[in-house]
Amino acid sequence: MTSVPKALKISFLSVVAGWAAGMVFPVLGFACAALSNPRELVWAVVTGAIMGGFAFAAWILAVLPLTLFLPKKSAIWSPGITPIAGSAAGILIIVVCGIVQTYRLTRYNDLQVNSWVGYVLSEAPFALFAALVGGVTGMVLSHLVRKSDST
Numbered sequence: 001m002t003s004v005p006k007a008l009k010i011s012f013l014s015v016v017a018g019w020a021a022g023m024v025f026p027v028l029g030f031a032c033a034a035l036s037n038p039r040e041l042v043w044a045v046v047t048g049a050i051m052g053g054f055a056f057a058a059w060i061l062a063v064l065p066l067t068l069f070l071p072k073k074s075a076i077w078s079p080g081i082t083p084i085a086g087s088a089a090g091i092l093i094i095v096v097c098g099i100v101q102t103y104r105l106t107r108y109n110d111l112q113v114n115s116w117v118g119y120v121l122s123e124a125p126f127a128l129f130a131a132l133v134g135g136v137t138g139m140v141l142s143h144l145v146r147k148s149d150s151t
Helices: 004-034 038-069 082-109 115-121 124-150
Strands: none
Touching (some): 004 038, 038 082, 038 124, 082 124
């Protein structure tokens, strides 16, 4: 079990690293769009805030508790498992959010049930970003946990 201050630091740094990796492409895209319309930079901030909200929730609900309660010698902290688990968790979060959103839209807006698949598939680009964020978070987390074990 990791001490609370060390677990806070390790888990927070890993989530920030994942969030930063996920922000590279949207910021570059909006920066290019801002060359013709400076107001497009607002969307980079909005994207960062949304991704930050997801990252903060994942940190509080999953990353911090795992860092606090799993032993440092656990196989989960191996560099082959943690990034894959992080990517899978990121995709799962987006798919669940897409299903919940689709359910809300169909329930209140009379959308047809056959449009669910299309709507959930429209979340695919977000799932790729979530996989990137989760994978980088897992990679950094695995490295920091193993590094803290040697110190």
